[in-house]
Amino acid sequence: MSQPGGFEQQPTSHVCRLNKSLYGLKQALRAWNEKFTTFLPSLGFKPSYADPSLFVLISGSSKVYLLLYVDDIIITGNSENLIGEVKSSLQAEFDMSDLGPLHFFLGLEIKYMKNGDVFVSQQKYASEVIHKTGLDSCHSQITPCQSGLKLIKDMGQQLDKQDSAHFRSIVGCLQYLTFTRPDIAYSVNLVCQFMHCPTYTHLNAAKRILRYIKGTLDYGIWFRRGQTTKKFSLSPIKMDAYCDADWAGDPNDRKSTTGFVILLEGTPVSWCSKKQTAVSRSSTEAEYRSMADTTSEVKWLLHLMQDLHIEVLDKPTLHCDNISALALATNPVFHSKLKHIEVDVHFTRDQVKAGTIKLKFVGSKEQLADLFTKGLCSPQHRYLCDSLKLVSHLQAEEGYYENKV
Structure with missing residues (x-):
């Protein structure tokens, strides 16, 4: 040992x-x-x-x-x-x-509203993390990272032993916080890549995430009850998925970042931001790999819904903003430019052919998965958070989402 x-x-x-x-x-x-x-x-x-x-x-x-x-x-x-x-x-x-009734479970806080909606957050845990890091009186930020932020492994002075342990502790706490905060998933994934040899630049990036959380402590996910009934319902539900990729976004190894989010009746239930395992030779290939990862998660959720005896309304829809990737997933012709891609990446094409999912183009501004692939400017970041029903408890009680629509 x-x-x-x-x-x-x-x-x-x-x-x-x-x-x-x-x-x-x-x-x-x-x-x-x-x-x-x-x-x-x-x-x-x-x-x-x-x-x-x-x-x-x-x-x-x-x-x-x-x-x-x-x-x-x-x-x-x-x-x-x-x-x-x-x-x-x-x-x-x-x-x-x-x-x-369930109110607190493994750090998750569950609040019930008068109209039957459910609000899930980690406000208490987030407050403890901020207090632990000594940032109780810090100024808040409006985004978790700068727009277009790229971190390099040798950027800045290397942390000493004590500060390195502090950095790893912060990042570990932030990872658990992403369970109810999809808005910080990309930023946390970014700083996680430098756990082995962090610098002060990386530490500042992690502290910026905490300052953003400081200003959004009461944010969580708003699960809205169906409009057709006020009783416990197991009626068919609608599943939508959004996938995106930031081609060669990592300046250290030029690997792309995959981001996806899956929604049930408009509420996010699964999301991911991770670096792809192989270098993509084009943006189309990066998007194609992202579609395969998303399709795999959709397939798992369909199995889970089947175990729950809940029917999914129609075929789940996978939204992508890359026309070329959509064409590759629907065209049975094997393109010579994709001969180097692993066979398992063609998983999406097989599922489309089998009728498990259907594909749909979505504009870049409406691409919800953008939140998981890159740092965004404040207006777009706020717009995507609103689209994912990521609001404060008070806003949810006041019908914030209906007002925005």
């Missing part, structure tokens, strides 16, 4: 000794999970193939969903009676407490 990089202490031959794990038992987490997951089938639950922590119980028209994370459990469904039976069975088998 060895000490983790960036946290070495003298003498370096020493490592941390684990005195007690969860509940004081060795392999307690594994034992608990195995015990719990073997008991659930006796109640009629079936595990989801798409998500091993999700279990579904179907009894006639009644449906109950159970989500397990270590010893934290979320139970929901469309039948209060069946949910009550499940709770009673679990409490008879395990020492469990019913904490009532």
